[in-house]
Amino acid sequence: MTSWTTAYLEDCLDALLDYRGKSPKKAPTGIPVLSAKVVKTDGLLRPIEQTIAPDYYKEWMVRGLPAVSDVVMTTEAPLGEVIQLDDESATYALGQRIVCMRGKEGVLDSTYLRYALVSPQQQANLAASATGTTVLGISQKALRRIEISFPDFAEQRRIGGLLAKVDDKIELNRRMNETLEEMARALFRDWFVDFGPTRRQMEGAPDPAAIMGHAFPASRAAELAPLFPAKLGEDGLPEEWVSRALGDTVTVKRGGSPRPIKDFIRPSGIPWVKIADATRCNGPNLFVTREFIKEEGLKKTVELQPGSLILSNSATPGLPKFLRLRACIHDGWLYFPDTGGLSNEFLYLAFLHFKEAIVSQATGSVFNNLKTDVLKRQKFVFPPDQVLAVFDGVVGPLFEKILANEQENQTLAEMRDLLLPKLMSGEIRLKDAEECAE
Incomplete structure (x- = not known):
């Protein structure tokens, strides 16, 4: 077996960029800022809302510039979330509660460092060197003196390359999903917000393909175009379409929480969905939770089955998710036991599109809270059932x-997480891990 070396982290780095101490001046648009809010080991949380002006970048980034393959780690609230910079994220600014590290050539491979830092052993080392009662944080001095173990440089590159290959596939799937969801959102906007097919007919579109915005093959467009009225009514809607409050069609209810909740939380049991579980998800589906509730708490909460649609109404209001597990939701969530024939996919897209309008009505001194009545009063445009059915047939796939x-990403992540600690400890040979990955 390859011999392993243990050394202080600072002796293995070519660069450690630390911009803690103050925050960069925000701008409405510009260069995204990496911070502990968006740096998650599962992937950057997008969209990144904090930005700085391009002409301020050089003024702010005086302690050094990040480079492709550098490793960024959160140092507080939370501690130990890790990403590796790519061509895009390496151009971002560095913000609060993170550090950026670059392995020393020939000593510590940066990709290996990325995975070493998220291994259980290294996460335990970070926690042991951290301070804080409410939240754990680690100083630069303590971080530099963290010990890290590694094999020879060539072996590091092979280990890092294998694990990165798995994460690259996960990232490819994630980007594909972003494209697929944007396609669904664009179709929702065109049909139910902009009334594109009707407006294009009014503007003299010459054929069904043009009426449907050239989004469908000619034969399919010929089937779809006749479903849309040729003009708008006096109310500004396509003829025979109506606008009505969501609550007139959909039943909206709130989840529930047994009190005090800490007495009902357990290491295992029925999954307990927190807002934090949802904000960690890059996609529309929620597969796992970090906490569980015991059976005795079921009478005072709401248990939902896989496939249910939920919408956050506190902390981060207006966030829709599809549950993919049997789970309980607290009173920070809304759910929809009767959708009045509307598909969950239609509602999901509607909530995303009208999120700003809905959330603007949330109130609260500590957290924004979206009252059930506010959502019930929100107006939506409803076409004839035939149009809804066709829409569902398009976006469903x-x-x-x-x-x-x-x-697939869940399976890949589980395999990676199984291999990672074994590779980082030398428990299994790289060849065996490669065969497992194949």
Whole structure:
């Protein structure tokens, strides 16, 4: 077996960029800022809302510039989330509660460092060197003196390359899902917000393909175009379409929480969905939770089955997710026991599109809370059932592919997480891990 070396982290780095101490000046648009809010080991949380002005970048980034393959780690709230920079994210600015590290050539491979830092052993080392009562944080001095174990440089590159190959496939699936979801959102906007097919007829579109915005093959467009009225009514809607409050069609209810909740939380049991579980998800589907509730708490909460649609109403209001597990939701979630014939996919897209309008009505001194009545009063445009059925037939396969990609990502992540600690400890040979990955 390859011999392993243990050394202090600072002796293995060519660069450690630390911009803690103050925050960069924000701008409405510009260069995205990496911070502990968006850096997650599962992938950057997008969209990144904090930005700085391009002409301020050089003024701010005076301690050194990040490079492709550098490793970024959160140092507080939370501690130990890790990503590796690519061509895009390496151009971002560095913000609060993170550090950026670059392995020393020939000593510590940066990709190996990325995976070493998220291994259980290294996460335990970070926690042991951290301080804080409410949240754990690690100083630069303590981080530099963290010990790290590694094999020879060539072996590091092979280990890092194998694990990165798995993560590259996960990232490819994630990007594909972003494209698929944007396709569904664009179709929702065109049909139910902009009334594109009707407006294009009014503007003299010459054929069904043009009426449907050239989004479908000619034969399919010929089937779809006749479903859309040729003009708008006096109310500004396509003829025979109506606008009504969501609550007139959909039953909206709130989850529930047994009190005090800490007495009902357990290491295992029925999954307990927290807002944090949802904000960690890059996609529309929620597969896992970090906490569980015991059976005695079921009478005072709401248990939902896989496939249910939920919408957050506190902390981060207006966030829709499809549950892919049997789970309980607290009173920070809304759910929809009767959708009045509307598909969950239609509602999901509607909530995303009208999120800003819905959330703007949330109130609260500590957290924004979206009251059930506010959502019930939100107006939506409803076409004839035939149009809704056709829409579901178009976007349904898109969401099915998104789900399949996310399920594959779950399997890939589980395999990676199984191999990672064994590779980082030298417990299994690289050849065996490669065969497992294949």
